[in-house]
Amino acid sequence: MWRFYTLSPNEYRECMDKTFAGNNLMGLWQANAIVVVLGIGFSFFPIVIEKDLSKAGVYFGTSAVALLLAVTARHKYYQYKENKQINNLHISGLIVLYFINIMFSGLYIGVLAPVRPPVALAFMCYLIAALFLFTTSPLLNLCLTLSAMTVFIICSVSIREPGYWTYEVATVLLAAIIGLFFGWQINRYRISAVLSSIMTETIEHEKERMASRIETIISNLPGMVYQCINNYPEYTILYVSEGSKDFIGYAPEELIGGKNKFMEMVHPDDVEGMGKKSEETINVGLPFEHTYRLIMHDGSIKWIWDRMTVLERDQDGTPISVEGYMFDITRQRELETAELARLEAEAEKAYYDSLTGIYNRRFFDENLEHYIKALSLTGGTLSLMMIDIDFFKKYNDTYGHIDGDNCLNIVAETLSANITRADDFVARYGGEEFAVVLPNTGEHGARFIAEKLLQSIRDHNIPHEKSDAANCVTISIGVVTGKPEYTQNAGGYIKRADEMLYMSKQNGRNRYTFGNY
Numbered sequence: 001m002w003r004f005y006t007l008s009p010n011e012y013r014e015c016m017d018k019t020f021a022g023n024n025l026m027g028l029w030q031a032n033a034i035v036v037v038l039g040i041g042f043s044f045f046p047i048v049i050e051k052d053l054s055k056a057g058v059y060f061g062t063s064a065v066a067l068l069l070a071v072t073a074r075h076k077y078y079q080y081k082e083n084k085q086i087n088n089l090h091i092s093g094l095i096v097l098y099f100i101n102i103m104f105s106g107l108y109i110g111v112l113a114p115v116r117p118p119v120a121l122a123f124m125c126y127l128i129a130a131l132f133l134f135t136t137s138p139l140l141n142l143c144l145t146l147s148a149m150t151v152f153i154i155c156s157v158s159i160r161e162p163g164y165w166t167y168e169v170a171t172v173l174l175a176a177i178i179g180l181f182f183g184w185q186i187n188r189y190r191i192s193a194v195l196s197s198i199m200t201e202t203i204e205h206e207k208e209r210m211a212s213r214i215e216t217i218i219s220n221l222p223g224m225v226y227q228c229i230n231n232y233p234e235y236t237i238l239y240v241s242e243g244s245k246d247f248i249g250y251a252p253e254e255l256i257g258g259k260n261k262f263m264e265m266v267h268p269d270d271v272e273g274m275g276k277k278s279e280e281t282i283n284v285g286l287p288f289e290h291t292y293r294l295i296m297h298d299g300s301i302k303w304i305w306d307r308m309t310v311l312e313r314d315q316d317g318t319p320i321s322v323e324g325y326m327f328d329i330t331r332q333r334e335l336e337t338a339e340l341a342r343l344e345a346e347a348e349k350a351y352y353d354s355l356t357g358i359y360n361r362r363f364f365d366e367n368l369e370h371y372i373k374a375l376s377l378t379g380g381t382l383s384l385m386m387i388d389i390d391f392f393k394k395y396n397d398t399y400g401h402i403d404g405d406n407c408l409n410i411v412a413e414t415l416s417a418n419i420t421r422a423d424d425f426v427a428r429y430g431g432e433e434f435a436v437v438l439p440n441t442g443e444h445g446a447r448f449i450a451e452k453l454l455q456s457i458r459d460h461n462i463p464h465e466k467s468d469a470a471n472c473v474t475i476s477i478g479v480v481t482g483k484p485e486y487t488q489n490a491g492g493y494i495k496r497a498d499e500m501l502y503m504s505k506q507n508g509r510n511r512y513t514f515g516n517y
């Protein structure tokens with residue numbers, strides 16, 4: 001209530017402008033109701049005390065007219081609440097009739113007829129209640145009340161016998177106090193009701209405005225908002241945003257009410273995975289988030305990111321209705337796929353030697369370590385060869401680096417051609433050094449492969465006039481075979497194989513040396 005009296009002048013005028021009709025109709029309804037009650041109540045004084053039926057008739061007549069006006073005002077008020085349309089002439093007419101009714105009653109009883117304190121009390125209650133019910137300014141209320149009291153006191157004193165004027169003044173003051181109190185309380189209630197009505201209308205208007213703004217925002221989203229009834233494996237669509245036309249090619253009216261429309265659009269390869277994931281996540285109370293493909297109205301395919309949340313569950317916890325948001329991630333998916341392919345290609349390149357095209361040192365180190373751990377668990381045998389091209393520096397100095405690179409390529413191709421099992425591999429260890437890894441290969445197999453590699457290189461008969469081992473390019477090999485233990489590492493195998501390679505070089509090159517590990 002205090003908030004109303006601290007309104008700014010502009011806010012106050014806006015409040016009154018918005019509720020003028022309803023304000024006055026409510027006031028008329030309540031004021032006439034008060035007159036009916038007061039009129040009937042005060043009619044007992046002339047009947048019981050003064051035995052004056054004429055005064056009682058005036059009271060009853062006033063009450064009857066007031067009742068008719070109250071019923072009319074109440075009817076008009078509810079008409080106004082329903083459609084906000086009311087003729088202001090009707091309101092003005094009701095107000096005029098109201099004042100005529102109470103003024104006729106008051107003048108007849110208070111001026112023309114002999115006055116008694118109860119009569120003055122009745123008239124003042126009528127007048128002050130009316131003043132308070134038809135004004136909403138505290139200052140105006142006070143001015144009107146004081147004016148009414150002054151006029152009434154002057155009239156009472158001037159036309160009464162000298163002995164009665166003190167009683168009349170006391171009665172008027174008492175009536176003013178009672179009228180002020182009841183008028184103030186009634187006016188507080190009425191203004192509170194008016195403010196409540198204004199607030200309700202404002203809130204409803206704001207809700208409508210916010211709903212419109214939210215719908216606008218949703219319709220402008222680069223995706224689609226939806227709501228469904230969940231009766232898995234079926235989904236009945238209750239709502240889709242306006243963006244569905246641009247998003248999937250279907251207008252909202254084509255989707256709403258349809259069953260399984262979304263599921264029919266899901267790519268066949270994604271149906272099973274999407275259904276299982278949605279059922280698993282939603283049933284345990286987690287939001288469903290998944291990426292899958294939708295087949296659009298025009299036959300094109302889009303990658304979709306979908307997030308679904310349960311709105312309502314039944315008593316058993318089973319989801320009844322869900323809402324979600326779909327977002328087109330086709331472009332993002334294409335970029336990710338392209339990036340993944342690029343990274344895979346880069347990863348492939350990272351394991352291959354750029355000159356010879358065979359595996360490089362990185363691949364060799366990682367996979368040798370892997371084979372040692374794996375074979376230690378299965379009890380298998382591992383053979384390792386370290387290979388070096390004999391007198392390769394002299395070859396480069398004699399024939400040049402281009403021929404040197406060609407020589408490296410021929411050696412790499414020859415070694416790879418003789419290593420044919422799926423798990424075996426050849427790698428360039430560095431410079432003119434190569435390595436051959438032979439899992440599940442014992443001593444006999446390792447010796448056989450070593451002899452085969454030596455002879456294959458000789459068969460190419462690549463001229464090397466500066467070699468002290470032969471008149472063509474040859475290789476030296478260090479071979480080691482053992483049963484790996486889990487605590488061993490690649491470094492131990494490489495060191496042992498290097499020792500065998502060193503012995504081959506010391507013994508004249510163009511040969512292999514075998515050792516156990």
